[in-house]
Amino acid sequence: MKKSLSFFLGIRFSYSFRQGSIVSLIGVLSILGIALSISVLIISLSVMNGFEYELNHRILAVVPHGEIESVNQTFSTWRSLLNVVEKVPGVVAAAPYVNSTGLIQNGRRVLAVQIKGIDAQLESRISAIPFYVQGLMWKHFVSGQKKVLIGQSAANSLNIKLGDWISLMITKSGSDNKILQKKKVALQVVGMFNLNGIYANNMVYIPLIDMQNLLEIGESITGIAIRVDHPFHAEQVVYQAGKRTGLYVAIRSWISTYGYMYHDIQMIRGLLYLAMVLIIGISCFNIMSTLVIAIKDKGSDIAILRTLGAKDELICSIFLWYGLLLGGLTGSIIGVVIGILVVVNLTSIFYIFEKVTGYHLLSGDIYFIDFIPSRLDWIDVIIILLTVVVLSLGSSWYPAQKAIRLCPARVLSEK
Template sequence: MISRFEWSVAMRYLRARRSDGFISLIAIFSFLGIMLGVATLIIVMSVMNGFRAELVSKLLGFNGHVIVSGVANEIVDYGAISAAIRKVDGVVSASPYIHAQVMAIKDGRASGAFVRGLPDEDLDFSKLDGMTIRSGNLQRLDFERTIVMGYRLARSLGVDAGDEVTLIAPSFTATPFGSLPRGIAFEVAATLDVGIYDFDNLFIGMPLAEAQTFFRYGNAVTNIEVMVERPEDVERYLAPIDQAAGAMSYVTTWRQTNQSLVSALDVERNVMFLILTLIIVVAAFNIISSLIMLVKDKARDVAILRTMGASQGSIMRIFIISGASVGVVGTALGVIIGVLFCLNIEAIKSVLEAFTGTDLWNAEVRFLSEIPALVDPVEVVIIVSMALILSFLATLPPSLRAARLDPVDVLRYE
């Protein structure tokens, strides 16, 4: 147990006197280092967790967990295959669709895009998390030759809901003058904000029957989108879905489709954790140096305390309290600063952008429109535990040295 006497002496050593100013300055730097290290770790790891969670959520909300594709780039008997896949344990839904590329043209402006032809029940994009309708009405998709598109694509073409856009299919039509590309005008029913830059800049959606006619697929589709109960464990569904799909189809998971992106995020997250941990390690070394100087400066006081009956354990605890207090208070303030920063990260970003006049979060580079921050309580506990353990371990060498001081040697020439 730590006595009141030990607390009193330790707190007195922490209060700076004029002669101890340099020691206290090092202690302040140690405190700031631990506080900033803990806060930075929480902020960076929360942003990376939020970035990964938001990106995966949007990818899974817009794309299937499992994609069944035809070997010959088309699936003819997609109704029977979809029904067989739905019977697989853990499968939530299986929806056929057409995925194809087009050229969108409007008044001399042109942009490449991909078209997703979806069944009527999947055209209600407003049900998807994080997706908003910028303009128009999805009910207009009931009319022939109507489409929806990403709002960035619509903006680059200079169109809005109600305008017409000409789509050029990748196939050609034979004429007496040679093969000519097929172009059909479609009305834009609505513009969507998916929240992922590439989709907002490239996506066009239309009813499945309309896509089958436009791309001349007849009664066939290119893919079947499968949603499962546990997308994080998607590999467990792979074999039964592959068996239900049949020999003329092959199956890919969302992890395989986005393997490079997910792997890069995981590697970056681990590397950043290791790099930022060094801030706390450096602060812990500062605690060691400040305590060593404090022990040397207080050697006479320690010798007097020993002669008055203080034990080695009592002296050791005094210096442990002095050093660990810096780590505990710095860690506590670091957690408060880190969590508050994460909770108000968008407001802070807006203030910094207004102050610096720069765009701190470019959606073209970072895929998402806003900075996501997801504070993981388990991760915060790990960071706090690591900071406290390092702070405690840093106090042991100087405290042991103080406890082993021989009062006779110290006071011999006093």
């Protein structure tokens, strides 16, 4: 009964206080400040969630989680090594590859590229690259037919179209393993993949056997690519896999090359949350100012309530409810609604902005995406609302205690 009475009186006080110009202005500013802070925080965290989601489903879905490469010997018996590596706990699948560098030429245009020989069937077990290939069924990417896959960015730079023939120049070791010999071969572009980012700018795929023939290395490979069940445990799993081979190998994981992206996202997320909490805290101070003025303005009403038998608990609850209604509920609801509406349409909003201004916020040649992603996480919304409620109650506590200390006799005598 006391809780419902305090809530009802809090609503009545809130409505009556808005009739005064000073109190009304401060209250409106408090609500707008909290609503704006909440909406900006929801939008910012959703953008960070979007970047993290795209990182996990683009970069980590395509690049190997780990790689094991030979140091002073070749993986000539790589088929047996694959079985050994795949039995390591945490390893989902493994695939062979041959790495090299070279040049691709189309007319007078030349571009330095990273060439990777892969087995299409085994590569599809560790990478989502087949889903990004255009113009070719991945299962038809077989050896002996002079086929090549190149990145969309490289194709645009060299003005290459699907079906064009290009020249691939590659260097291989001579008989004494010191002299480098050049080799040139004509290949047909039968597919393009669009991954964005620096990774896809200079990457070229050719069938594994064709790559081995170009380098004249027989059935040897450069290394073994690994996919693990938990990407953030990749370093430990790859280390165990390399140790299990029993050979002198070099190991590396995606964390050493792309881990900085994830750490940057987490750092920015924390800084945004801290900054927005400080802004919400400032807005909550306006709630405190509003309540202090309201208590002074409604001192006689408080005194009458005390003479009618209202206890300290009731008076305190009234102003706690008022502070909560002013900032924690009204401002929060407005902020959440605005934030969700913007997040749902954020990609379209930035697309329209780029189309109108002609300015591209993210370049696909540098970043792994060329749009502003957004992904709403309801846990973030709940944490934000709880933070606002706690700050609103904290801001209302001092004015509520001041209302309790009012002397009814003194207040009524002044009237």
